[in-house]
Amino acid sequence: MKSHEVIKESMENVGVKAIASDMNLSSSLLYKWCQPNDELDENGTSNPLDRVAKIFEATGDENLLAWVCQQADGFFSQNPKVGDDAAESLFANTHRLVAEFSDLLREVSQSYDNDGEICREDAHRIRREWEELKGAGESFVKGCEKGFFKIEEEKDSEI
Numbered sequence: 628m629k630s631h632e633v634i635k636e637s638m639e640n641v642g643v644k645a646i647a648s649d650m651n652l653s654s655s656l657l658y659k660w661c662q663p664n665d666e667l668d669e670n671g672t673s674n675p676l677d678r679v680a681k682i683f684e685a686t687g688d689e690n691l692l693a694w695v696c697q698q699a700d701g702f703f704s705q706n707p708k709v710g711d712d713a714a715e716s717l718f719a720n721t722h723r724l725v726a727e728f729s730d731l732l733r734e735v736s737q738s739y740d741n742d743g744e745i746c747r748e749d750a751h752r753i754r755r756e757w758e759e760l761k762g763a764g765e766s767f768v769k770g771c772e773k774g775f776f777k778i779e780e781e782k783d784s785e786i
Contacts, residue, residue, distance in 0.1 A: 630674055631661055631663050631664065634676060702762065704761065704769075717775075717778075724760075727760040728760055731760050
């Protein structure tokens, strides 16, 4: 789905005028965001989703995507990277999942062992480890769903 289609569909549920009022923008600008546009128009207008995509493209900073996901009470999880060897990839993904779980447990233990409580700063570090574990888990499951870890057996023609 194209960005302008996503914006248009989202606005239809609430109404352009209500959103324009909430954002302190003109309705005409929001209608422009709903139109297909591969190039900036004479006013330099592009929709916010395209702008976020361009910022990510320019920086490669996944924190931008993670922040957007957090605004919707979600999290960003990168798709798994798969090499040529499915068995090696399965091992690497399984190892990452176990390592992230271990990191989470270590952070919880250290936070509690320091002073017998988990303060706001401790909770922030625990949250960061939890997000990394969720990402590793999602990456692993996506890899399973896409068949990345399927190991083809060689057929022996001499049998």
